[in-house]
Amino acid sequence: MNEIAGTRGVRSVPQPDFAAPRVAGQAEAIVVRDLVKRYGERVAVDGLTFTIGRGEIFALLGPNGAGKTTTIEILEGYRTADEGEVRVLGLDPRRDAAELRRRIGVMLQSGGIYPTVTPIEFLDLLSHFYDEAEDPRELIRLVGLEEVARVRYRQLSGGQQRRLALAAALVGKPELLFLDEPTTGMDPQARRLTWSLVSSLRERGITVLLTTHFMEEAERLADRVAIIDHGRLVALATPQELTHSETDEVQFTGPAGLDVTALRSLPSALDAREAQPGRYVIHTKRPADLLSELTTWARDAGVLLVEIRVGHESLEEVFLRLTGHELRE
Ligand SMILES: Nc1ncnc2c1ncn2[C@@H]1O[C@H](COP(=O)(O)OP(=O)(O)OP(=O)(O)O)[C@@H](O)[C@H]1O
Incomplete structure (x- = not known):
């Protein structure tokens, strides 16, 4: 049977479109x-x-x-x-x-x-x-x-x-x-x-x-x-x-080993992970809210955040989100 995203605990993704764009009159x-x-x-x-x-x-x-x-x-x-x-x-x-x-x-x-x-x-x-x-x-x-x-x-x-x-x-x-x-x-x-x-x-x-x-x-x-x-x-x-799905990605650099569980529980976070030591990625559908939650959290925790970047997910991140592992593992 065909199986699409969402069946192995991954987040929802744009639904696969099985129909190809049609060129008129061609099979x-x-x-x-x-x-x-x-x-x-x-x-x-x-x-x-x-x-x-x-x-x-x-x-x-x-x-x-x-x-x-x-x-x-x-x-x-x-x-x-x-x-x-x-x-x-x-x-x-x-x-x-x-x-x-x-x-x-x-x-x-x-x-x-x-x-x-x-x-x-x-x-x-x-x-x-x-x-x-x-x-x-x-x-x-x-x-x-x-x-x-x-x-x-x-x-x-x-x-x-x-x-x-x-x-x-x-x-x-x-x-x-x-x-x-x-x-x-x-x-x-x-x-x-x-x-x-x-x-x-x-x-x-x-x-x-x-x-x-x-x-x-x-x-x-x-x-x-x-x-x-x-x-x-x-x-x-x-x-x-x-x-360019509705999911945005907030990336920032900070001290290695921050509490990722705390980041995950920010109200606007869909997930959070330490991609490399000291480099963090959080997915969100509400980037503005997340930024404010993140900076409040950092202030309370006494953590200095640097290089905060908001953007669309890269295809690399999309792959990771859908499959739970890196493309080149
Ligand atoms: N002739 C074969 N006999 C037994 N297992 C095979 C055979 N060919 C491929 N496989 C296995 O089937 C799976 C799919 O292999 P396949 O080569 O189609 O993957 P792939 O995505 O093309 O990988 P790669 O990027 O390494 O070429 C793998 O687990 C592989 O080990």
């Missing part, structure tokens, strides 16, 4: 209903339901082992589901595998490229598998690998190897692109280049499903973000909806 790119996948006793995907619209950039965000890769591999047709239903471009990924392969692009997590091949040779080779392929030279330029186009794969940096994998996923002019952790191993410059590249795919109308551990990546790229944890959907919304 959904991906439909996932009550998907379950087990590996022996372990339930890797535990009742996922979501829909991705055509042309949408959609991120599956979750920690290691959340079930992101398993979900993506089922959608690509590389794994079978135990329960539930999936449709990709209107097709059954297992039954219609041959047709699906022609219409999707897959960026693999790592490996799978012969170590002595050069980027240009590799893309040239791949282009022969498609009736209509992108020009390999154009792809090399698009992903910024001109200077290493004739360098052997094994001599490329991790980030360059990832960019080649991205170019390879685009060779067949896909309608739908699967990007499994596209920027893992990239330096900040390569990551930004990849982000602008993925954003530019939006103009071509390509639907993108990406998985990531990086909040910032989801926040910058995705039209909508599905947060998954232990194979379950805990939230599904736009990054703006997730981070």
